[in-house]
Amino acid sequence: MGFDPAVFWSAFRSAGMLTTASWSGGPDFDVGFEEPETLMVEGALHVAERTIEYQTQDAPTLRRDDVVTIDGKRYRLSQTPQKQGDGFFSRAVLETAP
Secondary structure, eight states, rough: OOOHHHHHHHHHHHHHOOOEETTTEEEEEEEEOOOOOEEEEETEEEEEEEEEHHHGGTTTTTTOEEEEEEETTEEEEEEEOOTTTTTEEEEEEEEEEO
């Protein structure tokens, strides 16, 4: 019996750690959504990027410039999603969409 990361994804969903993303390219899918944090270091402002992490199979054709809606807000993928590790999960960087 091998390692199945989907088991953890289901547990994350049950614990309320995931939110739903929708897009025009396919059905809604669960994502781990990270909002930016602002940090002041030695007078310099640093803002982390908004990102989503999702099961690659849930949105395999998600691409740069696609728009996803999360909690009623629209975000554009500013980069091509990157597969993580063995490719089961992907991560995408977002920016606010008009």
